[in-house]
Amino acid sequence: MATKLSIDGKEISASEGETLIDVAADNGVYIPSLCYMRGRPCLGTCRVCSVVVNGSIMPACTVRISGDMVVEVAKPEVADMRKALVEANFSEGNHNCPSCEKSGRCELQAVAYEVEMVVSRFPYRFPERERDQAARLIFLERDRCIFCQRCVEFVRDRETGRKIFSIHGRGTHARIDIDVELADRMPPEQAREAAEMCPVGCIIEKGRGYNDPIGKRKFDIRSIRERALEEDNK
Template identity: 65%
Template sequence: MVIQIKIDGKNINARKGANLVDVALENGIYIPTLCYLKGEPCLGTCRVCSVKVDGATAAACTVPVLHGMEVEVNEPEVADMRKALVESLFAEGAHNCPSCEKSGRCDLQAVGYEVGMMVSRFEYRFTPRQRDYGSEKILLERDRCIFCQRCVEFVRDEETGKKIFSISGRGPKARIEINVELANKMSAVEVTRAVNLCPVGTIVEKKVGFNQPIGRRKFDIKSIRERALEGETK
């Protein structure tokens, strides 16, 4: 069923129940995301896609479109909220972009550019979280994790369907965990997929490191906004 909604005053036809992030992109309107993956169940963990829907703030990736809905993406208050959320993610972890293997390919870094972040308004915590070297194929840089839960939900052992990653602890003691036995069974393709699914530099493939020179990295070539509007998925 085709319905009509408004996004930033623009009348848009959409399929009833379609995801708001997807509808916006299909109509040339970019909404930043870090946890959302088109075609996968919505996680709604990062809130970086926050917009106003009929005057109330909501995470766009959790919103199915309904007839008559009015959405504000670039309203100043909600735009600053998205920027603050990105700044808080930088402040909570240890994101030293120049020394990170994911620099130039990092969704958080790319979204930071998109929201106009220069420095965080929040005090940097540099929360210490011990690295995990246990797997033969994957290094976990825990202090970069933003707890989007992509790896937890979308990376599974092909034979058993069991989750390879999980989160232990709560609050400031939370950290990402890896099932070493299952991780050691992963093929090269599966490892690469896990690395690419991670929006930051938490999941690092061992013995690879900095394998793309500056100028040829993913977001050097094309911005995260351009890639999203062109329909690129992970």
């Protein structure tokens, strides 16, 4: 059933039950996210898509459209909160963009540009998390993980459906892990999909590094905002 809602004062029409972040994109309003992938189940882990809905702050990927919704995306307080969440991700990991293989293809880096981040307001923790190179086709740079859980939920063994990635520990002791036995059964295209699904440079495909020169990388050619609006309107 079609219904009306307001996004930053603009009245738009959408179907009840649609996801707010998708509806916003379909109507030219970019809401950043680091865990949500259109067409996949909502994870709600990063909270970078937070907006104001009827006076309450909510992650847009979890909100289903219903009647008489008033949504505020550009409100300064909530925009700054999204920026703070992005800054927190930088401070809680080791993200040295100039030396990272994922630079120019990294969603965290691209979203940081969109929220106009310059430096984190939070102290940098510089965690030391041991990398894992045991798998045949991929290795993990654990100190770059932002715990979005895309890989945990969406990358599974094709025969058994078992999860290949998992998160062990809690708080500052949390780390991403990989089931090497299952990972070694991944065909090359699935390993590449896992690496591309990762929003940062945590899951790296072996044998691929700096093969795209500056100026020709994914988000150099088209910003993450432009890609989100264009792809969501296909």
